[in-house]
Amino acid sequence: MIGTVAQRGRWLAGLLLLASALLVPLGTGVGSVGLENLWPALWGDGTDPAARAMAWQIVWDIRLPRTLGAWCAGALLGLAGAVAQGLFRNPLADPYLLGSASGASLGVATALALMGGGAGMVGSAGGSAAAMVFSGHWLVRLGLTGAAFAGAVLAVLLTLALARGVQHTLRLLLAGVIVGVVLGAFTSLILLLSPDSLQAMQAFLLGSTGFVGWTSCVLMAGVWLLCVVAAWALSRVLDGLALGESTAHSLGLPLAPLRAALVAVLALATGTAVAQTGLIAFVGLAAPHLVRAVVKVPHGRLMGLASLMGAVLLAGADLLARGLIAPQELPVGVLTAVLGGGYLLWLMHRRTGPGGVL
Amino acid sequence: MKPTPVRRILWVVAIVVALGLLMAALARAQSLPTPPIVNGPPALAVQMTDDRGRVITLPRPPQRIVSLLPSLTETVCALDQCHRLVGVDRYSNWPETVTRLPQVGGGLDPNIEAIVALRPDVVLMATSSRALARLESLGVAVVALEPRSHADVQRVIGKLGQVLAVPDAQRVWRHIDAAVEAAAQSVPPAARGVRVYFEVNRGPYGAGASSFIGETLTRLGARNILPASLGPFPKLNPEFVVRADPDLIMVGARSMEGLTERPGWSNMRAVREQRLCVFPPEEADVLVRPGPRMAEGARIMARCLASKAAGNAGNAGKAGNAAKAPVAVRP
Amino acid sequence: MTHAPEKIAICANGISASIGKHPILHGITLDVAAGRWTSIVGPNGAGKSTLLRALAGLLPCTGSVHLLGRPLAGWHRSDRARALSWLGQNEVAADDLLVYDVAMLGRLPHQPWLSPPSDADHDAVEQALRATRAWDWRQRALGQLSGGERQRVLLARALAVQAQVLLMDEPLANLDPPHQADWLLLVRELVAQGKTVVSVLHEVSFALQADDVAIIAAGRLRHHGAAQDAATHRALEHVFDDRIAIHAVEGQWLAMPRLLPRREPASH
Numbered sequence: 001m002i003g004t005v006a007q008r009g010r011w012l013a014g015l016l017l018l019a020s021a022l023l024v025p026l027g028t029g030v031g032s033v034g035l036e037n038l039w040p041a042l043w044g045d046g047t048d049p050a051a052r053a054m055a056w057q058i059v060w061d062i063r064l065p066r067t068l069g070a071w072c073a074g075a076l077l078g079l080a081g082a083v084a085q086g087l088f089r090n091p092l093a094d095p096y097l098l099g100s101a102s103g104a105s106l107g108v109a110t111a112l113a114l115m116g117g118g119a120g121m122v123g124s125a126g127g128s129a130a131a132m133v134f135s136g137h138w139l140v141r142l143g144l145t146g147a148a149f150a151g152a153v154l155a156v157l158l159t160l161a162l163a164r165g166v167q168h169t170l171r172l173l174l175a176g177v178i179v180g181v182v183l184g185a186f187t188s189l190i191l192l193l194s195p196d197s198l199q200a201m202q203a204f205l206l207g208s209t210g211f212v213g214w215t216s217c218v219l220m221a222g223v224w225l226l227c228v229v230a231a232w233a234l235s236r237v238l239d240g241l242a243l244g245e246s247t248a249h250s251l252g253l254p255l256a257p258l259r260a261a262l263v264a265v266l267a268l269a270t271g272t273a274v275a276q277t278g279l280i281a282f283v284g285l286a287a288p289h290l291v292r293a294v295v296k297v298p299h300g301r302l303m304g305l306a307s308l309m310g311a312v313l314l315a316g317a318d319l320l321a322r323g324l325i326a327p328q329e330l331p332v333g334v335l336t337a338v339l340g341g342g343y344l345l346w347l348m349h350r351r352t353g354p355g356g357v358l
Numbered sequence: 359m360k361p362t363p364v365r366r367i368l369w370v371v372a373i374v375v376a377l378g379l380l381m382a383a384l385a386r387a388q389s390l391p392t393p394p395i396v397n398g399p400p401a402l403a404v405q406m407t408d409d410r411g412r413v414i415t416l417p418r419p420p421q422r423i424v425s426l427l428p429s430l431t432e433t434v435c436a437l438d439q440c441h442r443l444v445g446v447d448r449y450s451n452w453p454e455t456v457t458r459l460p461q462v463g464g465g466l467d468p469n470i471e472a473i474v475a476l477r478p479d480v481v482l483m484a485t486s487s488r489a490l491a492r493l494e495s496l497g498v499a500v501v502a503l504e505p506r507s508h509a510d511v512q513r514v515i516g517k518l519g520q521v522l523a524v525p526d527a528q529r530v531w532r533h534i535d536a537a538v539e540a541a542a543q544s545v546p547p548a549a550r551g552v553r554v555y556f557e558v559n560r561g562p563y564g565a566g567a568s569s570f571i572g573e574t575l576t577r578l579g580a581r582n583i584l585p586a587s588l589g590p591f592p593k594l595n596p597e598f599v600v601r602a603d604p605d606l607i608m609v610g611a612r613s614m615e616g617l618t619e620r621p622g623w624s625n626m627r628a629v630r631e632q633r634l635c636v637f638p639p640e641e642a643d644v645l646v647r648p649g650p651r652m653a654e655g656a657r658i659m660a661r662c663l664a665s666k667a668a669g670n671a672g673n674a675g676k677a678g679n680a681a682k683a684p685v686a687v688r689p
Numbered sequence: 690m691t692h693a694p695e696k697i698a699i700c701a702n703g704i705s706a707s708i709g710k711h712p713i714l715h716g717i718t719l720d721v722a723a724g725r726w727t728s729i730v731g732p733n734g735a736g737k738s739t740l741l742r743a744l745a746g747l748l749p750c751t752g753s754v755h756l757l758g759r760p761l762a763g764w765h766r767s768d769r770a771r772a773l774s775w776l777g778q779n780e781v782a783a784d785d786l787l788v789y790d791v792a793m794l795g796r797l798p799h800q801p802w803l804s805p806p807s808d809a810d811h812d813a814v815e816q817a818l819r820a821t822r823a824w825d826w827r828q829r830a831l832g833q834l835s836g837g838e839r840q841r842v843l844l845a846r847a848l849a850v851q852a853q854v855l856l857m858d859e860p861l862a863n864l865d866p867p868h869q870a871d872w873l874l875l876v877r878e879l880v881a882q883g884k885t886v887v888s889v890l891h892e893v894s895f896a897l898q899a900d901d902v903a904i905i906a907a908g909r910l911r912h913h914g915a916a917q918d919a920a921t922h923r924a925l926e927h928v929f930d931d932r933i934a935i936h937a938v939e940g941q942w943l944a945m946p947r948l949l950p951r952r953e954p955a956s957h
Contacts, residue, residue, distance in 0.1 A: 005787060005828065031471045054477050061496055062471045115485065144488050192593050195563060200487060203467045210470055211492040225374055233803055239794055243846070244780025246747045251850075252770025252798045296830050298790045329469060 027067025069212030078310020081284030086238030099179035107151020152271035286340030420479030429649030537653030610642030770798035784832030795849030836863035
């Protein structure tokens with residue numbers, strides 16, 4: 001009988017890996033130009049070398065890292081969601097709870113304002129002034145991705161400082177909400193001072209996998225490996241916490257340092273994903289629920305499975321975003337909400353009994 | 359019995375690390391070969407510094423250009439190089455021929471793949487965009503230019519002339535300059551010194567004296583209620599406008615909705631006396647683009663000054679379309 | 690009540706504790722004998738749960754607590770977890786875990802980090818689940834069970850620790866009479882094995898089934914003695930304002946409500 005649950009877990013993992021393996025080649029076929037156009041350019045004999053090089057570049061340098069990047073970002077978000085829900089013992093928790101979303105937005109707004117709005121804020125016209133602002137400023141050298149990551153991590157640190165440590169879950173939650181709101185207000189202020197950044201900001205907020213190249217991809221994959229191993233090692237704390245704080249304490253779990261480590265994993269995973277792809281909603285929230293709807297596992301397995309589920313969700317949504325109204329693109333955040341939310345709605349509708357979380 | 363998870367984890371780690379190394383190695387191996395030099399007259403390399411301070415070197419004047427900023431599109435066409443454009447953003451709509459070109463997304467969220475598929479020699483775009491870094495990492499030459507003021511427009515025209523290897527690009531500027539001067543002459547003396555409020559966008563965002571719109575207004579002899587110290591496009595408290603009591607209000611049809619319902623605005627002198635110039639969307643597009651059509655824009659504003667500032671009670675302008683997204687400041 | 694020192698499982702020396710700014714316990718000194726079942730009773734709000742938490746080291750308090758002869762603060766975390774098992778009230782949010790996995794969590798103190806459960810762990814879990822008659826539905830999710838079934842699973846979790854000392858706060862919550870009887874027999878068995886059980890029970894009749902009774906009222910220890918003693922019975926009746934009467938029925942002590950018109954409580 002025990003074998004059933006473990007077996008289901010393995011089936012689910014296998015299914016998700018298979019789906020991932022399918023999505024990757026599919027991802028190379030979807031985009032502004034159909035694969036049927038690219039194929040002859042890639043393999044045909046009579047193509048001129050420039051066209052072939054361009055076709056290869058599209059498939060290899062653009063579509064493949066984009067699909068893999070979506071997979072990695074989804075994996076990071078799914079993992080972060082599972083950690084957040086375990087840490088706060090709340091099925092509605094998502095990875096952005098500790099203020100990382102607002103922190104990243106603030107970082108991006110600041111970077112945009114300094115890069116583009118130099119003339120605006122100073123009030124003087126003239127390209128030379130703007131050029132001086134840009135090449136000199138360290139934030140510009142950091143780039144938008146660096147600024148987003150730094151913002152996310154700093155926001156989480158601020159939340160921790162406000163909550164005075166990780167001991168009290170409720171205080172941590174409240175601090176996260178406060179930090180989110182306050183940093184959001186600062187972001188609005190900066191956008192007011194340099195309204196030119198408004199559209200760029202909106203593009204960031206909607207989330208997009210369009211700018212993910214190989215470096216971003218490998219970076220995300222590396223961070224994901226680190227985080228998933230760390231989360232798996234720390235998963236027994238989450239299991240213990242599910243029984244209540246006093247029980248976890250009585251079981252001899254060193255709550256404070258391990259919770260701090262989990263918050264660090266959460267911040268790292270969320271910050272990396274947000275820095276590369278912007279704010280993509282719902283993946284972190286939905287992935288653990290989707291896994292639990294299929295198989296009920298303790299947190300050790302949940303980390304890996306939620307990662308895979310999030311990865312497949314985002315990679316699939318990215319594929320649809322590119323393919324539905326090709327050559328135009330839908331924002332990927334819309335599709336993750338539709339896919340993840342739709343499935344959750346169906347689940348809720350199906351379960352009339354008191355079983356499960358929903 | 360349950361297998362040791364440690365071994366399984368090691369397997370997974372090994373596979374993922376192997377995949378990662380493979381990806382990294384292949385990423386390094388791939389690169390776009392340089393386009394072959396066509397036999398013909400010896401190509402002159404083009405070198406210029408863009409608005410980021412970056413020096414761009416192209417082996418020869420670009421023949422395939424993608425433009426992601428409407429004002430840059432218009433400038434390219436004003437330099438008679440429209441035929442070299444192979445792709446534009448979705449907001450570029452002048453001249454007519456440009457609308458038939460493939461559209462590769464917005465200025466700030468362009469479709470990277472579509473741009474690369476067009477095999478451009480150079481991409482023209484604004485400075486603040488993530489797409490810039492991505493395109494450069496793919497080996498595409500990018501020139502970032504961002505005109506904001508009259509001086510900027512002149513500079514950008516010069517730089518584009520350098521990129522396109524067009525002699526005497528400044529004739530475009532001279533034409534703009536002359537047209538603005540002529541427009542200034544056409545403004546009747548009674549309209550000089552009129553205090554104007556130009557609203558660019560719902561917000562409300564106004565055009566300050568240091569913006570290109572403000573500079574044109576200044577040259578036309580009008581005064582701006584927004585001092586230069588507020589910046590080029592400040593977001594205002596509507597009450598500020600009421601207190602400043604402008605003689606004339608210029609606004610686009612899209613932002614016109616709800617204007618008179620703002621508290622205190624229905625009693626403003628300019629509103630009561632119908633001293634409002636409401637520009638239809640085509641004219642609004644012309645006015646908010648810092649490019650070659652600034653000449654046309656100056657004429658539009660001069661017409662407005664001549665008809666309204668002199669005290670003629672005209673109608674409030676043609677009715678605008680159903681409001682779409684508010685006109686961006688520098689689309 | 691005094692015992693020889695090596696016979697004391699837990700002792701509290703003058704502990705005072707507050708929740709927020711409100712003082713709950715005022716200088717309680719209590720020796721819990723080893724190998725016996727001690728029951729803590731008292732009126733609502735007397736501080737029984739707080740006392741139990743202080744004994745388990747879950748609450749900061751002034752004064753000292755000694756576990757098996759050593760100060761609680763001196764115990765290493767995992768040693769303490771193996772020696773002391775805690776069952777709390779109303780804490781669980783683990784609706785998605787399977788019954789088997791929940792019981793297995795009780796073995797955490799015995800498992801080295803990152804290692805899978807050993808045979809000994811599986812045996813302990815099976816034993817605990819059978820003892821609480823939860824073995825048959827070990828593959829069901831906790832959220833699908835009724836209140837009483839869930840309580841039995843949590844009890845199994847506490848048993849799986851196989852600790853020397855068990856502290857249980859309202860262990861009979863939601864249990865129906867047959868399972869309450871099961872629990873009683875279970876505790877008697879544990880005591881027979883030499884373990885120490887301390888329970889907070891608000892059902893006085895069940896509390897009287899224990900070996901010793903400690904009576905707490907208004908944060909102070911009123912009485913500590915054998916459950917059979919008449920002195921204990923009188924103290925119990927007194928602390929509940931004489932609204933109960935303790936009678937012997939078929940060899941067991943029963944607390945029955947005394948349905949008299951209400952009179953003013955005597956001053957303490």
